[in-house]
Amino acid sequence: MTTATLPRPFLAQGWLRALVGTHVSRLVGIVMFGTIVAMCVLVPILSPYSPNDFVNMPFMAPSWAHPFGTDSVGRDIFVRTFAGGSVDLIAAAFTTGFAVIVGTTLGTLAGATKHRWADTILMRIVDAVIAFPLIILLLALVVAVGSDKPWGFAPAGLPAALIALMCVQWAVYARLARGQALALRNADFVVASRVAGLNPFSIVMRHITPGVSRITLAYAIGDVVLVVVILASLPFLGAGVQPPAPEWGSIMYEGRGFLRNAWWITVMPGAVLALTGLSLSFIADSLLDNRR
Amino acid sequence: MTLRAGWGQAAGKVGQSLLTLASVIVLVFLLVRLIPGDPVTTILGSETSAEAEAALRTALHLDVPPVQQFFDYIAGLLHGDLGQSAVQRGDSVSGIIAGALPTTLSIVAVGMLLSTIAGISLGLAAALSPYKAIDLTVRTIVMLLYATPTFLIGLLLTLVFSIQLGWLPAGGWAGSYPDNFPFLVLPGIALSGHLGPIIARTVRQAAIESSQQLYMEAALSRGLSKSALNFRHILPNSVLPIITLLGISFGSLLTGAIIVEAVFGLPGIGSEMTKAVARRDYPVIQGIALMSACAVIVGNLLAELIYPLVDPRARSAS
Numbered sequence: 001m002t003t004a005t006l007p008r009p010f011l012a013q014g015w016l017r018a019l020v021g022t023h024v025s026r027l028v029g030i031v032m033f034g035t036i037v038a039m040c041v042l043v044p045i046l047s048p049y050s051p052n053d054f055v056n057m058p059f060m061a062p063s064w065a066h067p068f069g070t071d072s073v074g075r076d077i078f079v080r081t082f083a084g085g086s087v088d089l090i091a092a093a094f095t096t097g098f099a100v101i102v103g104t105t106l107g108t109l110a111g112a113t114k115h116r117w118a119d120t121i122l123m124r125i126v127d128a129v130i131a132f133p134l135i136i137l138l139l140a141l142v143v144a145v146g147s148d149k150p151w152g153f154a155p156a157g158l159p160a161a162l163i164a165l166m167c168v169q170w171a172v173y174a175r176l177a178r179g180q181a182l183a184l185r186n187a188d189f190v191v192a193s194r195v196a197g198l199n200p201f202s203i204v205m206r207h208i209t210p211g212v213s214r215i216t217l218a219y220a221i222g223d224v225v226l227v228v229v230i231l232a233s234l235p236f237l238g239a240g241v242q243p244p245a246p247e248w249g250s251i252m253y254e255g256r257g258f259l260r261n262a263w264w265i266t267v268m269p270g271a272v273l274a275l276t277g278l279s280l281s282f283i284a285d286s287l288l289d290n291r292r
Numbered sequence: 293m294t295l296r297a298g299w300g301q302a303a304g305k306v307g308q309s310l311l312t313l314a315s316v317i318v319l320v321f322l323l324v325r326l327i328p329g330d331p332v333t334t335i336l337g338s339e340t341s342a343e344a345e346a347a348l349r350t351a352l353h354l355d356v357p358p359v360q361q362f363f364d365y366i367a368g369l370l371h372g373d374l375g376q377s378a379v380q381r382g383d384s385v386s387g388i389i390a391g392a393l394p395t396t397l398s399i400v401a402v403g404m405l406l407s408t409i410a411g412i413s414l415g416l417a418a419a420l421s422p423y424k425a426i427d428l429t430v431r432t433i434v435m436l437l438y439a440t441p442t443f444l445i446g447l448l449l450t451l452v453f454s455i456q457l458g459w460l461p462a463g464g465w466a467g468s469y470p471d472n473f474p475f476l477v478l479p480g481i482a483l484s485g486h487l488g489p490i491i492a493r494t495v496r497q498a499a500i501e502s503s504q505q506l507y508m509e510a511a512l513s514r515g516l517s518k519s520a521l522n523f524r525h526i527l528p529n530s531v532l533p534i535i536t537l538l539g540i541s542f543g544s545l546l547t548g549a550i551i552v553e554a555v556f557g558l559p560g561i562g563s564e565m566t567k568a569v570a571r572r573d574y575p576v577i578q579g580i581a582l583m584s585a586c587a588v589i590v591g592n593l594l595a596e597l598i599y600p601l602v603d604p605r606a607r608s609a610s
Contacts, residue, residue, distance in 0.1 A: 125315065127311075127312045128315035128316045128318070131312055131313075131315075131588050131589050132543070132584065133543040133544065133546040133547040133550075134543070134544070135551070136550070136565065136580060139565060139577065140323055140577045141323070142569070144574075229441040232443075233551050236443050236551060236554045237551070237554055237569060239569055249441075252444065256447060259455060260455050266444070266447055270440070270441075270447070270448075274436060274439050277438070278432075278435050280439070281438060281439055
């Protein structure tokens with residue numbers, strides 16, 4: 001039997017080593033994602049134009065003045081893309097964070113509780129939610145929630161999409177966490193702490209939750225990609241962020257009709273979206289990879 | 293392991309699926325009713341007439357007590373009646389779905405076929421030289437594709453193959469076979485851009501795992517050639533998980549098909565859903581949600597039932 005040779009750590013020690021581990025791909029992912037986040041913060045601040053300004057002629061090809069070109073009414077795609085990026089990324093981080101916390105809590109409790117009926121009821125709900133194709137359940141909820149007005153900082157259409165995502169996304173984490181909690185509740189160290197007389201609450205908090213959340217958190221990083229993609233897909237189905245607010249999906253949806261003459265309106269934000277997804281996948285993959 | 297135990301196992305899985313189906317039906321029923329506020333005013337907006345509100349209330353069947361609503365709803369389902377469209381009077385929801393379903397299913401079928409072929413080839417190519425250049429390239433392509441939204445893949449395919457090269461139609465639908473086939477190619481490829489990477493990743497993982505098993509060492513010491521090893525031992529073991537994967541991916545394939553339809557203007561479930569969302573036609577949305585969840589449950593069940601037939605090890609597991 002051949003044993004896999006362990007890759008040599010390329011960062012000998014220090015906090016970088018702890019963050020990156022032995023994975024080159026994780027470092028690449030962190031650098032790529034960090035750059036994109038920095039651009040989303042800096043570009044709207046440093047740029048002379050705001051995302052909704054008409055800055056030049058319509059349909060200008062990418063140039064030094066407008067690196068991603070201009071759209072059908074002469075707005076700068078570069079500024080719109082990175083201003084839209086913060087909408088997508090904050091929304092995805094927010095709903096995924098909510099889903100991880102709610103899902104992990106419910107799932108851990110369901111897996112650890114001795115009231116098996118509570119577990120059964122929760123898992124029936126989870127099964128039902130997961131049975132729906134995600135986008136169909138989202139659209140149904142978006143229509144039911146129905147608000148298409150802006151809400152605080154959230155542009156029109158976003159609140160309904162966020163509420164819909166929060167109603168759906170937790171279920172996957174509940175299932176993941178429950179499975180993990182079920183496995184841990186009979187682990188030796190949990191049995192030992194039970195024998196030692198630790199109360200059930202402390203056992204869940206101190207011994208089960210850390211093991212469960214390690215798995216759900218790694219999964220969550222990959223899930224952010226999924227949420228960004230879903231958010232960007234919604235405009236194509238008549239939901240999601242409404243124009244003129246910049247958002248990756250709505251920019252691409254607006255550019256869809258001009259593909260023949262002005263491919264950059266669609267392709268440029270799309271490329272940034274794909275690179276964001278790639279960088280997060282690199283990070284998530286390296287966290288789930290069992291090579292240390 | 294006896295045949296009877298196999299039937300018992302299968303019956304248990306069918307029972308589990310029926311239970312999930314029951315939860316789904318309850319959830320779809322509650323969907324409109326659990327949302328705070330009156331669904332009628334939500335759907336119609338604030339500026340509307342009393343007649344329009346009353347008509348919608350009747351169409352949504354909200355003018356009777358909730359318990360009776362539920363039993364009427366169940367009775368309707370048992371007769372295959374999913375209600376009437378709230379916007380297009382006289383159109384039954386089941387009729388709308390039945391008209392659109394064949395288009396969606398043909399896209400799903402083409403997408404499944406293409407992603408299976410591409411996924412197996414890429415996954416095996418990567419697994420046969422793990423952590424080397426080919427593997428790294430395949431994994432990067434796979435991740436990039438996975439991170440690219442289906443609609444973007446569709447738009448890029450249109451840009452290259454329809455607009456630049458003029459090889460295939462950018463959208464539309466002929467309405468009958470075999471004239472439909474050219475219209476299915478680009479949507480099918482776009483759809484496989486999501487499932488293909490998942491299959492490739494799974495095949496790679498399974499192939500690497502099976503290449504580290506003891507029976508590989510045994511086969512090697514019996515003097516089997518490298519290609520015999522790959523075909524007799526690695527290939528079957530790495531293709532097996534695809535059955536399960538296709539089953540559980542049915543939902544995401546439907547999701548993808550819906551988006552692809554919107555991009556290519558195909559008259560399927562996705563177009564009906566988009567239309568219904570724009571018109572806030574709630575009965576149609578509910579019907580499509582219920583139908584698609586059923587399809588996913590059946591897909592999962594089929595995968596679970598077929599798997600033990602193909603893999604003897606799964607039979608003896610109980």
